[in-house]
Amino acid sequence: MYEDIKSGIDPFDEDDIDEIKYYRTADGKIKIVFYFSVACFRATLRIGDKVFVDGFNDKEPYDNNTHFFYVPEELLTAESELLFTAEDAFEDGDLLYIELTYGEPEFADRDALLAEYNSHIETVKEETEVVCDGVVYSHMLCEDKNNAPVHMFLLEVDSSKASLYVGTPDDGYDNVEVCAKVPEMINSAVKNGHNAVAAVNADFFDIFGNKSPSGLCVKNGRVVANADSSRPFIGIKKDGTPLLTTLTENPDVINELDCAAAGLEMIVKDGKIFEWGELEPFSYVRHPRTAAGLTKDGKILLLVVDGRIPDYSNGATLVDLADFMISRGADRALNLDGGGSSVIYTKRGAEFVLHSNPADLFRPFDKLIRDEFNCIIVTK
Numbered sequence: 509m510y511e512d513i514k515s516g517i518d519p520f521d522e523d524d525i526d527e528i529k530y531y532r533t534a535d536g537k538i539k540i541v542f543y544f545s546v547a548c549f550r551a552t553l554r555i556g557d558k559v560f561v562d563g564f565n566d567k568e569p570y571d572n573n574t575h576f577f578y579v580p581e582e583l584l585t586a587e588s589e590l591l592f593t594a595e596d597a598f599e600d601g602d603l604l605y606i607e608l609t610y611g612e613p614e615f616a617d618r619d620a621l622l623a624e625y626n627s628h629i630e631t632v633k634e635e636t637e638v639v640c641d642g643v644v645y646s647h648m649l650c651e652d653k654n655n656a657p658v659h660m661f662l663l664e665v666d667s668s669k670a671s672l673y674v675g676t677p678d679d680g681y682d683n684v685e686v687c688a689k690v691p692e693m694i695n696s697a698v699k700n701g702h703n704a705v706a707a708v709n710a711d712f713f714d715i716f717g718n719k720s721p722s723g724l725c726v727k728n729g730r731v732v733a734n735a736d737s738s739r740p741f742i743g744i745k746k747d748g749t750p751l752l753t754t755l756t757e758n759p760d761v762i763n764e765l766d767c768a769a770a771g772l773e774m775i776v777k778d779g780k781i782f783e784w785g786e787l788e789p790f791s792y793v794r795h796p797r798t799a800a801g802l803t804k805d806g807k808i809l810l811l812v813v814d815g816r817i818p819d820y821s822n823g824a825t826l827v828d829l830a831d832f833m834i835s836r837g838a839d840r841a842l843n844l845d846g847g848g849s850s851v852i853y854t855k856r857g858a859e860f861v862l863h864s865n866p867a868d869l870f871r872p873f874d875k876l877i878r879d880e881f882n883c884i885i886v887t888k
Contacts (some may be wrong), residue, residue, distance in 0.1 A: 509589045509591075509704065510554065510589070510591045510605075510607060513591065513593075513605075514605055514607070515529065515535060515589075516603075516883065517593065517603045517604065517605050518529075518602065518604055518605075519604065519605055519606065520544075520605065520606050521606045523545065524544055524545055524546045524604075524804075525542065525543070525544055525545070525606060526544060526545050527543045527545040527776060528539045528540065528541065528542055528543070528608070529543070529616055529620075529787050530612075530613040530615050530616065530778055530864060531615060531616045531786045531787055531849050532581070532615050533578070533703070533786075535584075536580065536748035537578045537579060537580055537581060538578070538579045538580075538581050538584060538876075539576055539577070539578055539579075539786060539787065540576065540577050540579060540590075541554065541574065541575070541787040541788070542574070542575045542576070542606075543573065543574055544573045544574070544575075544831075546598075546766070547572035547597035547598075548572060548575075548594035548595060548596060548597050548604065548621055549595045549597055550594060550595045550863060551575040551592065551593070551594035552563070552592070552593055552594070553577040553579070553590060553591070553592050554590070554591040554592075554593070555579060555583050555584070555589075555590055555591075556583070556588075556787070558583060560577040560578070561577075561816035562575045562576070562577065562588075562594075563576040563577065563578065563788075564574070564576070564790075566861070571788070571789050571790055572597060573593065574693060574788060574789055575592075575788075576599055576787065576788060580871070584610050585784050586609075586610065586611055586612050587608040587609065587610075587613045588609065588756075589608075589609060589610075590604075590607070590608050590609070590610060591605060591607050591885050592606040592607075592608075592707070593605045595754075595820060595883070597801055607860070616786065616787060618786070621786055621787070622781070622784075622827060623826040624785070624792070625791065625792045625825045625826070625828075626825070626827050626828065626831065627650070627652040627653060627658075627794065627822075627824065627825060627827075627828050628652060628653040629650045629652050629658050629660075629824065629828050629831070629832065630650060630651060630652075631648045631649070631650050631660075632649050632651050632885050633649040634646055634647070634648045634649075634650070635647045637854075639705050639706055639824070639854050639886075640670070640705050640855075641669055641670075641888075642665065642666035642668070642669025642708060642886075642888075643663065643665050643666070643669075643670050643705055643886055644663070644664045644669040645647070645661070645662070645663055645706065645721050645854050645863075646661070646662045646664070647660075647661055647863065648661070648662065649657070649851075650662040652822065653706075656822045657814075657819075657820060657821055657822065658813065658818065658821050658822050658823070658824065659810045659813070659814045659821040659865075660811060660813050660814075661811070661813075661814075661852045661864055662809065662810070662811050662812075662830070662836070662861050663708070663711055663808075663809070663810040663811075663852070663854070663886060664707050664807060664808075664809060664836075664873040665807065665808035665810070665854070665886055666807060667748070667750045667806045667807065667808055668750060668806070668831055668885055669807075669888075670705070670744075670887065670888050671744055671750075671886075671887050671888075672703070672742070672744050672750070672767060672808065672884055672886060672887065673697060673702055673767055673883065673884075673885045673886075673887045674725060674726065674727045674732075674767045674768070674769050674882055674883070674884065674885070675690070675694060675696070675704075675707065675710075675882060675883040675885045676688075676692060676693060676696075676725075676727060676732070676880075676882050676886070677692070677693060677696070678696050679693070679696035679697050679700050681730060681732050681796065682720065682728060683720055683725070683732050683733040684718040684719060684720045685718055685719055685806075686719060686881070687713070687719045687880055687881055688878035688880070689877045689878070689879055689880070690707055690709055690851050690853060690877070690880065690883045691853065691860055691877070692885050693707070693864075693880075693882070693885070694707050694853065694860055694885060695698065697885055702885065702887050703887050703888040704855065704860075704885045704886070704887055705854065705855045705886050705887065705888055706810075706852070706853060706854045706855065706885070706886040707851075707852070707853045707860070707883050707884060707885045707886065708798055708800075708810045708812055708844070708850075708851065708852045708853075708883065708884050709844065709845055709850060709851050709880055709883050709884075710770075710798075710844055710845065710851045710880070710881075710882045710883050710884045711723050711725065711769050711770045711771065711800050711843045711844065711845060711881060711882055711884075712770040712771070712844075713718075713845070713880065713881035714774055715784070716789060717758055719881055720733060720881070720883045721733050721770065721882060722734070722737075722739065722770065722772070723737045723739035723740075723741060723769075723770020723771065723772075724737045724739065724741045724755065724762075724768050724769075724770045724794070725768065725769060725770065725881075725882055726743060726765045726766070726768035727767055728766065729765065729767075730744060731762065733845065734770070735759055735762060736755070737755060737770060738754055738755065738756045739754065739770045739771065739772065740752065740754050740770065740771055740772075740773070740774040740842040741753070741754070741768045741769060741770040741771070741842070742768065742769060742771075742800040742802065742808070742842060742884070743765050743766070743767055743768030743769070744765070744766045744767050744768075745761070745764045745765060745766060746764055746765070746789050746817065747764075747879070748766075750802055750806055750808055751802070752774075752800065752801070752802040752840040752841070752842060753840075754774070757818075759888070767884055769800075769844075770842075771799075771800065771842035771843050771844040771845075772842075772843050772844075773785060773826060773842065773843045774797065774829050774832065774840065774841070774847075775800065775826055775829055775840035775841050775843050776833050776834055776838050776839070776840055777831040777840055777844060778837070778840075779794065779834060779841075780834070781827065781830040781831070781834070782830075783826075784826045784827050784830060785826050790826075791825060791826040792825050792826075792827075793824045793825070794822055794824055794825055794828070794845050795815050795816070795824070795847050795862065796812075796813060796814055796815040796816060796823055796846050796847050796848070796850040796864075796866065797811075797812070797813040797815070797824050797826075797829050797843065797844075797846040797850060798810075798811065798812050798813075798843075798844040798846050798849070798850045798851075798852075799811045799824065799829050799833055799841055799842065799843055800841065800842055800844060800884065801833045801836070801838035801840060801841035801842075801846060802838065802839060802840050802841070803836075803837040803838060803839055804837075804839045807837070808875070809833060809836055809837075809841070809883060810886070811832065811833065811836075811840055812830070812850050812851065812852040812863075812864045813828075813832075813846075814850070814864050814865050814867070815827065815867060816847075816867035817865060817867055820865065821865070826843060829841075829843060844884075845880070846880050847867075847868070848866050848867060848868035848876060849866070849878050849880055850866055851864050851866050851877065864879075866878065
């Protein structure tokens with residue numbers, strides 16, 4: 509079927525592809541996931557005259573060995589021919605392909621995956637302190653189902669007494685080629701008169717490219733980046749009301765926002781687990797994580813989980829992250845940038861104290877503080 513397209517393109521080696529898995533979503537789509545033993549970029553999937561783009565984009569190169577696509581089920585029959593193409597990571601843009609027949613695949617089971625991804629993290633010890641009126645900080649020592657340690661850090665913000673502000677490098681509005689460490693963004697905001705008391709990291713960003721954020725960013729009522737983003741965000745409206753939503757479900761709210769910072773998945777919706785990256789290693793591998801949540805009564809939750817340091821803390825899956833946020837009353841929650849980006853600070857006296865242990869994937873023990881695009885600052 510695709511002979512013209514394949515002309516001049518080389519096939520992947522048989523050893524390059526490990527597996528293909530399928531999952532039927534609740535909204536009538538088939539999630540098709542390709543697992544490779546080699547990295548490749550800019551993947552697409554063609555079915556007839558329809559072309560689908562990889563669920564991971566090139567701004568977020570967390571897993572270039574895994575590529576997934578959401579396909580309407582009505583497009584697929586047992587005879588459907590699929591053509592996967594991607595650029596070879598080790599050559600100068602060379603295209604490779606795989607052609608396959610859809611057939612009658614075995615679908616992964618939702619309940620079985622949820623059970624597999626759940627580390628059953630339970631709090632063993634919790635210490636709390638009042639940062640200021642309306643802001644409480646907690647440090648939780650937890651254990652998973654194998655009694656391995658996990659450290660979590662939580663800010664609970666009473667939105668009637670404190671608010672959020674989006675920190676950026678130099679407290680500015682540039683949306684490309686700028687990054688700064690979270691304490692530097694805090695200091696810039698303080699110099700401009702903002703009464704900062706705590707902060708966590710925020711959105712994913714183009715870490716190997718132009719540093720631009722992946723989702724919506726609003727600062728002082730001004731859209732800094734991605735006014736057309738469909739990703740979930742946490743924000744504060746100009747009347748002081750907190751919200752956690754998407755522009756897809758709430759398109760007119762963009763003009764009402766005072767600030768907003770986005771994440772990748774809305775992990776909790778209506779008090780239940782919602783988006784959790786079925787079949788994606790990014791979801792089920794336990795990483796350091798950062799999340800933001802909102803309770804029905806307007807309390808804001810900002811969570812950081814340490815990971816990648818086995819004797820100290822083993823991180824969380826997206827299911828673990830959602831479970832914890834639900835246990836703290838979150839009606840909605842989103843997954844922010846994690847890994848080496850995950851940091852949480854609170855103000856003690858005149859200084860801001862780092863509580864978490866940011867662990868870069870390749871240097872987990874060095875406590876590196878990464879330059880980032882934006883952060884979420886708690887203000888009085």
